[in-house]
Amino acid sequence: MNEIALIFRALLRNKVGAILISLQIALTLTIMVNAVFMMQERHAQMQRPSGLDEANLFYLSNTIFATDYNQEVALRDDLELLRNTPGVVDAIQINAIPLSGGGWSMGLQTEPGENQSSAGVAVYMVDDHAIHTLGLELLSGENFAETDIQWRESGTTRWPAKTIVTQAMAKELYPDDWQSALGKTVYISQTQPIQIIGIVRALQAPWNGWNGVERSMLVPYQMETSNSRYMIRTEPGRRDELMPIIEKALAQSNKGRIIRGLRTMEETRERSYRGHNAVNKILTTVVFTLTLITGFGIVGLAMFSINRRTKQIGTRRALGASRSQIMGYFLIENLMITTLGVVIGSAGAIGLNIWLVNTFTLSPINPVLVVIGIACIYLVGLLAVLYPARKAANISPAIATRTA
Amino acid sequence: MLSMTNISKVFQTDEIQTHALRDFSLQVNEGDFVSVTGPSGSGKTTFLNIAGLLETFTSGSFLLDDINVSGLNDKQRSRFRNEKIGFIFQSFNLIPDLNLFDNVDVPLRYLGLKGKERKERIEHHLDMVGLASRMKHLPSQLSGGQQQRVAIARALATHPRFLLADEPTGNLDTHMAQSVMSLLEDINTKGTTIIMVTHDNELAKRASRKIQIKDGRVSELDKVIDHDIDVSPQAIA
Incomplete structure (x- = not known):
């Protein structure tokens, strides 16, 4: 430690390599922290949380091709069959699947009129079995009654009179007191009144990248559609066993449609976040590779420095430096280089984050992350220089008397 | 002061053994100026390395200042070198990235001296070798003779008991060599014990004792009683 000033002055006379490694460290820190x-x-x-009982849910598509198909009757028969299948907890027809990427959205507003602001909301058309089927938690209010369920003909623009919204949607509509949303009449399609009769804790929208993904509403509709979906909840552990049974039962019960696209909610979640997972893996690889390259860079610079200064190290040993002092010399030298990189890199990391925040509306970086990044860089620097420093410490002082 | 008895040094590889020193015995007393000559490969540098605790020996006994150095560990040997031995190398071995002041400062920092004392010592010794005015210069800005004088200042700054010089004039022209030799003689007259390895018989003759190493053994021992040397500052500069 008593050589710090000398190490610093010597470093100043060999700046190029040190600065290049510092810049590499800075770049690594910048990318590492932001990645x-x-x-x-x-x-x-x-x-x-999606709000669903994901582990026990699966869904399928019911595609009708028969021309003499009575959808209303067939839906009633299908739901009866599904709900009476041993092992099935409950089942519904639903217009969209949470996290699937495709669905309906509308705007809800607290005041009617074209010029009133509205909050976007994902719309799920379901019957009174939805809360039980999806496994939602009703925080306040009540479920739809059987009599609330309306038959929605294709192309209609009419909306039912009641809705159940998520807590996030209630907060969006009534930020000061979300519980006051219960019983309130809000407006859909700008002017159609719809009363909030219940609030559920969570039900995610079909779009995971939407910043309003937590805002959803249930409306009491059963739909006329040639391509409907059924969501089925099974008893715990029986989902996989029941999927082929139900597929077969539905297919056999009515020959005028095709049953296809069976998929669990777990798979839907996995597919929904596949992009996120891939990006995270890529970022992990980038950070790991960059850190490794920086580590090798430090090793390379230190090894080059040691090979270039073998005689100098031997001379220092001859003049009285112990092995630990030689090791300390290279550790301190590396610490100085790393510190320069860390200072530049910290500024770079924060600067890049400000740019990301402004450009992609991300949230600001947590300063703790920068501190952890700095600690990681110091650790990598220390580990990288340990071997070269040990090698330097083992240089014999007798090297000093060699003339070559 | 320095007592080597039956010192042997064997370099061992997979196939061959090389005896660099064989039953090497030598006594050096305080204040001696010993020159060591010998043909290339005779063991001069090995002797110097062992004497300077830069290298260990295979067998024998070596007392330095009445301390059996074979019992010292690496850290103790480093401390011993730092406190009691000054080195002068043929290639000067100055640190090219440090100016003269910092070069002389290196062993003083290992000694653990405070800044003020280090500064006084550095300035005094650079002044002694006539380079106080150039203490902020880099070694590359000096001539070979000047570099060697800096190396001498560095070696003396720790106030060593012994000065070991390995071909101190080997890389210098005749004029510079005489100047450096005069400086060493001056240092010796002030009480520092010097052991100098050299190829130059003329310079060797100027030492108070002259030994020759041949095939790893002290083959000749000659004591020079009188010689007339000019050690005035003019001769040194």
């Missing part, structure tokens, strides 16, 4: 930040953001998105 980890982006990974954390994605991971947090992936961890958001």
Whole structure:
């Protein structure tokens, strides 16, 4: 430690290599911190609860091709068959699947009129079995009654009189007191009144990248459509067993349609976040590779420096430096180089984050992440220089008397 | 002061053994100026390395300042070198990235001296070798003779008991060699014990004792009683 000033002055006379490695460290820190930040953001998105009993849910598509198909009767028969199948907890027809990427959205507003602001909301058309089937938690209010369920003909623009919204939607409509949303009449399609009769804790929209993904509403509709979906909830552990049974039962019960596209909610979640997972893996690889390259860069610079200064090290040993002092010399030298890189890199990391925040509306970086990044860089620097420093410490002082 | 008895040094490879020193015995007393000559490969540098604790020996006994150095570990040997031995190398071995002040400062920092004392010592010794005015210069800005004088200042700054010089004039022209030799003689007259390895018989003759190493053994021992040397500052500069 008593050589710090000398090490610094010697370093100043050999700046190029040191500055290049410092810049590499800075770049690594900048990318590392922001990449980890982006990974954390994605991971947090992936961890958001959908509100569903995902482990026991699956769905299928019911595609009608027969021309003499009575959809209303067939739907009633299908739901009866599904609900009476042993092992099935409940089942519904639904117009869209959470996290699937495709669905309906509307705007809800607290005041009627064209010029009133509205909040976007995902619309799920379901019957009174939806809360039970999806496994939603009703925080306040009540479920739809059987009599609330209306038959929605294709192309209609009429909306039912009641709705159940998520807590996030209630907060969006009534930010000061979300519970006050219960019983309130809000407006859909700008002017059609619809009363909030219930609030559920969570039900994610079909689009995971939407910033309003937590805002959803249930409307009491059963639909006339040639391509409907049934969502089925099974008893725990029986989902996979029941999927082929139900597929076969539905297919046999009515020959005028095709049963296809069976998929579990777990698979839907996995597919929904496949992009997130891929980006996280790429970012992890980039960070790991960059850190490794930086580590090798430090090793390379230190080894080059040691090979170039073998005689100098021997001379220092001859003049009285112990092995630990020689090791300390290279550790301190590396610490200085790393510190320069860390200073530039910290500024770079924060600067890049400001740019990302402004450009992609991300949230600001957590300073703790920068601190952890700095600690990682110091650790990588220390580990990288350990071997070269040990090699330097083992140089014999007798080297000093060699003339070559 | 320095007592080597039956020192042997064997370099061992997979196939061959090389005896660099064989039953090498030598006594050096305080204040001696010993020149060591010998043909290339005779063991001069090995002797110097062992004497300077830069290298260990295979067998024998070596007392330095009445301390049996074979019992010292690496850290103790480093401390011993730092406190008691000054080195002068043929290639000067100055650190090219440090100016003269910092070069002389290197062993003083290992000694653990405070800044003020280090500064006084550095300035004094650079002044002694006539280079105080150039202490901020880099070694590359000096001539070979000047570099060697810086190396001498560095070696003396720790106030060593012994000065080991390995061909100190080997890379210098005759004039510079005489100047450096005069400086060493001056240092010796002030009480520092010097052991100097050299190829130059003329310079060797100027030492108070002259030994020759041949095939790893002290083959000749000659004591020079009188010689007339000019050690005035003019001769040194």
